[in-house]
Amino acid sequence: MPVNEPASTGIRTVSHDLPESPEFASFMARDWAPTPLPDGIRLPAADLTPARRARLSARFPGERLIVPAGELRVRSNDCDYRFRPHSAYAWLTGLTGEDQAGHVLVLEPDGPGGHEAVLHLRPRSPRTDNGFYRDRRYGEFWVGRRADLAEAERTTGVRCVPLTGLPPGRNAAEDHELATVLSELRLIKDPWEVGQLQLAVDHTTAGFEDVVRALPRALAHPRGERWIEGVFGLRARTEGNGTGYETIAASGAHACVLHWIRNDGPLDARELLLLDAGVETDSLYTADITRTLPLSGRFSPVQRQVYELVLAAQDAGIAALRPGARFRDFHRAAMRVIAEGLADWGVLKNADGEFHRRYTLCSSGHMLGIDLHDCAQARAETYLDGELAEGQVLTVEPGLYLQPDDETLPRELRGIGVRIEDDLVITADGARLMSGALPRTPDGVEEWMGTLLAG
Numbered sequence: 001m002p003v004n005e006p007a008s009t010g011i012r013t014v015s016h017d018l019p020e021s022p023e024f025a026s027f028m029a030r031d032w033a034p035t036p037l038p039d040g041i042r043l044p045a046a047d048l049t050p051a052r053r054a055r056l057s058a059r060f061p062g063e064r065l066i067v068p069a070g071e072l073r074v075r076s077n078d079c080d081y082r083f084r085p086h087s088a089y090a091w092l093t094g095l096t097g098e099d100q101a102g103h104v105l106v107l108e109p110d111g112p113g114g115h116e117a118v119l120h121l122r123p124r125s126p127r128t129d130n131g132f133y134r135d136r137r138y139g140e141f142w143v144g145r146r147a148d149l150a151e152a153e154r155t156t157g158v159r160c161v162p163l164t165g166l167p168p169g170r171n172a173a174e175d176h177e178l179a180t181v182l183s184e185l186r187l188i189k190d191p192w193e194v195g196q197l198q199l200a201v202d203h204t205t206a207g208f209e210d211v212v213r214a215l216p217r218a219l220a221h222p223r224g225e226r227w228i229e230g231v232f233g234l235r236a237r238t239e240g241n242g243t244g245y246e247t248i249a250a251s252g253a254h255a256c257v258l259h260w261i262r263n264d265g266p267l268d269a270r271e272l273l274l275l276d277a278g279v280e281t282d283s284l285y286t287a288d289i290t291r292t293l294p295l296s297g298r299f300s301p302v303q304r305q306v307y308e309l310v311l312a313a314q315d316a317g318i319a320a321l322r323p324g325a326r327f328r329d330f331h332r333a334a335m336r337v338i339a340e341g342l343a344d345w346g347v348l349k350n351a352d353g354e355f356h357r358r359y360t361l362c363s364s365g366h367m368l369g370i371d372l373h374d375c376a377q378a379r380a381e382t383y384l385d386g387e388l389a390e391g392q393v394l395t396v397e398p399g400l401y402l403q404p405d406d407e408t409l410p411r412e413l414r415g416i417g418v419r420i421e422d423d424l425v426i427t428a429d430g431a432r433l434m435s436g437a438l439p440r441t442p443d444g445v446e447e448w449m450g451t452l453l454a455g
Contacts, residue, residue: 036134244286255417
């Protein structure tokens with residue numbers, strides 16, 4: 001990678017640039033052909049964003065609203081993290097690309113109770129300005145072509161102006177009430193959003209199939225978990241924007257670590273693999289699916305025992321999903337099954353109380369959308385303590401995490417972690433399983449794995 005000294009950011013690094021003579025600057029400024037973007041390009045969500053902005057506008061009449069895309073963040077010295085626009089900015093504009101760093105949507109008060117949307121964008125560097133080849137963070141020689149203001153207006157349907165100093169107003173990056181409203185407006189997905197989530201699920205299903213086919217090579221590698229992560233990442237990056245979150249590829253006792261993302265362990269055919277992964281589409285909607293797979297292709301009796309209890313809990317959770325049900329109902333239903341199962345095993349004296357939480361710890365699901373844990377800044381009364389409604393998309397993901405050093409457990413159970421996670425959309429009379437193409441039953445998992453490995 002070329003040395004990347006961000007020329008316009010104030011970051012102090014050692015410059016390796018040669019001095020630039022006036023003659024060279026003049027030479028670089030001439031003889032460039034025009035490179036217009038093709039006419040007719042319009043963002044897929046451009047026809048949907050006006051209604052979204054209107055809903056936000058109605059909540060803050062007469063107030064200037066500022067929704068930044070966010071800024072580049074340094075990963076190491078002069079290298080930035082890959083940029084992803086803030087979800088609220090992407091939802092309101094339809095702009096999802098890496099070239100949106102630093103851009104800002106402003107809703108300017110316009111008449112009684114209304115707003116005009118204005119995008120403040122970094123213009124293209126004219127070829128008479130050396131920024132196009134010297135600005136290593138934003139110059140086109142370094143990061144590629146970006147739209148000029150007229151092109152951006154055509155693709156978004158929003159008036160665009162050069163990015164300069166912004167006037168004061170409610171800023172979504174700082175204003176809690178504005179951030180809360182933006183979360184709550186996204187709780188119910190429109191049909192296009194549900195379609196994007198289904199696309200993410202379908203690509204994720206293909207990624208899980210890729211992983212199973214790759215198991216023989218992964219089992220032979222000293223960092224088999226990383227092999228699994230890489231195989232899924234290839235599917236995510238080629239079919240979409242990448243993974244929607246850091247992949248959890250947890251074998252053996254690593255599956256008992258809820259957010260195991262080191263993925264540096266080997267695979268053992270006698271153990272289970274817990275794979276929690278999701279493809280993020282180019283529109284930034286992500287799937288979130290977990291399957292726990294026997295690395296030998298067959299569950300041992302004790303592995304099947306644990307798996308079947310988690311599956312029964314998930315079935316109970318899914319059965320509780322319907323419009324008007326409380327959001328917490330599906331978690332309570334799943335945990336009741338877990339507690340009763342642990343009591344039947346003799347791990348708990350009875351199913352009452354909260355002692356089952358030692359072996360489950362986290363919640364059994366969350367809203368899903370343009371964020372992995374979508375709408376997280378919504379008020380409790382509209383989300384966690386609220387009612388489910390048609391068009392909401394969420395996960396149901398109970399698990400049992402039987403720690404390898406937990407002496408309350410029989411020795412044969414220690415070190416087993418199982419989670420089963422699926423994505424569902426609330427319908428008029430219940431919920432539709434979006435990720436049903438991936439088998440959930442132990443017999444179904446074994447048959448599916450056998451078919452893929454035989455092929």
